[in-house]
Amino acid sequence: MSATATEPAGVDTTATVAALRRNRRRQRIRAVLVPVALLVVAAALALLTLCFGSVQLSLDQVLASLLHLRDHAAVDFIVRELTGPQVKAAVCVGLALGAAGTIFQQLLRNPLASPDFVGISAGASVAAVAGIAVPALGGVSLPVLAFGGGLVTATVMYVLAWRDGITGYRFVLIGIGTAAFCTGITGYLLTRTSLTEARAALHWLTGSIGQAGDAENNALLVALVVLVPLVPLLQRLLRTVELGDDTARGLGVRIEVIRLALIATGVLLTSLATAVAGPIAFVALVAGPIADRMLGSARGGIVAAGAVGAIVCLIADYVAMNLLPVEVPTGVVTGAVGAPYLLWLIATTNRRGMGG
Numbered sequence: 279m280s281a282t283a284t285e286p287a288g289v290d291t292t293a294t295v296a297a298l299r300r301n302r303r304r305q306r307i308r309a310v311l312v313p314v315a316l317l318v319v320a321a322a323l324a325l326l327t328l329c330f331g332s333v334q335l336s337l338d339q340v341l342a343s344l345l346h347l348r349d350h351a352a353v354d355f356i357v358r359e360l361t362g363p364q365v366k367a368a369v370c371v372g373l374a375l376g377a378a379g380t381i382f383q384q385l386l387r388n389p390l391a392s393p394d395f396v397g398i399s400a401g402a403s404v405a406a407v408a409g410i411a412v413p414a415l416g417g418v419s420l421p422v423l424a425f426g427g428g429l430v431t432a433t434v435m436y437v438l439a440w441r442d443g444i445t446g447y448r449f450v451l452i453g454i455g456t457a458a459f460c461t462g463i464t465g466y467l468l469t470r471t472s473l474t475e476a477r478a479a480l481h482w483l484t485g486s487i488g489q490a491g492d493a494e495n496n497a498l499l500v501a502l503v504v505l506v507p508l509v510p511l512l513q514r515l516l517r518t519v520e521l522g523d524d525t526a527r528g529l530g531v532r533i534e535v536i537r538l539a540l541i542a543t544g545v546l547l548t549s550l551a552t553a554v555a556g557p558i559a560f561v562a563l564v565a566g567p568i569a570d571r572m573l574g575s576a577r578g579g580i581v582a583a584g585a586v587g588a589i590v591c592l593i594a595d596y597v598a599m600n601l602l603p604v605e606v607p608t609g610v611v612t613g614a615v616g617a618p619y620l621l622w623l624i625a626t627t628n629r630r631g632m633g634g
Contacts, residue, residue, distance in 0.1 A: 316572070490555065
């Protein structure tokens with residue numbers, strides 16, 4: 279009997295294999311081109327923001343100041359001291375929130391499982407507000423407090439959600455309850471502070487880029503730089519989790535160790551971003567799905583989601599600072615855009631039967 283006699287009638291195996299190879303090649307190309315294109319767009323937006331901020335500058339002036347090609351005191355002050363730090367913070371916060379959001383969404387297999395929605399940001403906010411409101415914590419670094427608060431909150435949710443494994447639906451529900459509890463604690467802390475401290479804390483809680491100092495900004499930047507070489511590893515770990523617990527265990531993979539490592543990474547990014555800009559709403563929620571739409575079948579890219587987050591933060595911060603009648607916190611703009619998206623996402627998720 280010939281080799282071809284065992285093949286189903288009408289099936290061209292060679293053509294099928296060739297089509298699969300072409301499809302995989304297109305996926306690989308798209309998985310590289312889309313993140314690169316999004317990073318280029320984010321860089322271009324950052325330069326445009328520097329050019330068309332409160333003081334308009336030419337692109338030549340901005341580039342010359344950034345690259346130290348010429349000395350111009352007024353331009354250097356605007357670019358390096360006034361607008362530059364805020365643009366850098368917007369990019370870093372967007373990258374961190376976008377990456378953290380897609381890590382949680384892929385890890386828990388739920389589009390609603392972003393860190394700001396399931397209580398991670400709320401936990402970081404409680405600790406940060408405590409640093410503002412409680413004199414005994416005044417000497418503790420804000421990033422340390424925010425990271426500690428986010429880590430404790432994530433640990434509590436993980437323990438409460440554990441039942442022979444973690445499901446996205448249960449984790450989201452527990453996260454919503456935890457976020458409400460943290461919001462109550464934050465409200466109590468605000469009632470125990472002076473009027474000046476309460477105003478500062480409320481402004482921070484709305485989410486506003488550009489209010490942090492060099493220590494917070496540098497801590498977030500260092501974390502992002504350290505995590506860049508680990509992105510391929512994180513992406514591979516997420517692919518392993520997508521196999522399912524039983525399959526992963528059958529392959530000898532320690533699935534809970536992987537899950538904890540991914541959660542810790544997401545908590546680190548969210549907490550440091552919250553320390554820099556406060557709990558900016560909806561950026562982590564929308565960045566991953568937007569990136570997935572652009573990636574198509576090559577969905578799930580951490581870099582692409584981070585770049586989308588940077589673009590969203592840059593646009594929202596520019597609108598909040600320059601295009602509205604009065605300056606407002608960045609979180610007001612992201613909330614106004616993100617709330618309708620959340621309603622649409624909940625409706626479509628329930629319609630598809632993905633709500634649990």
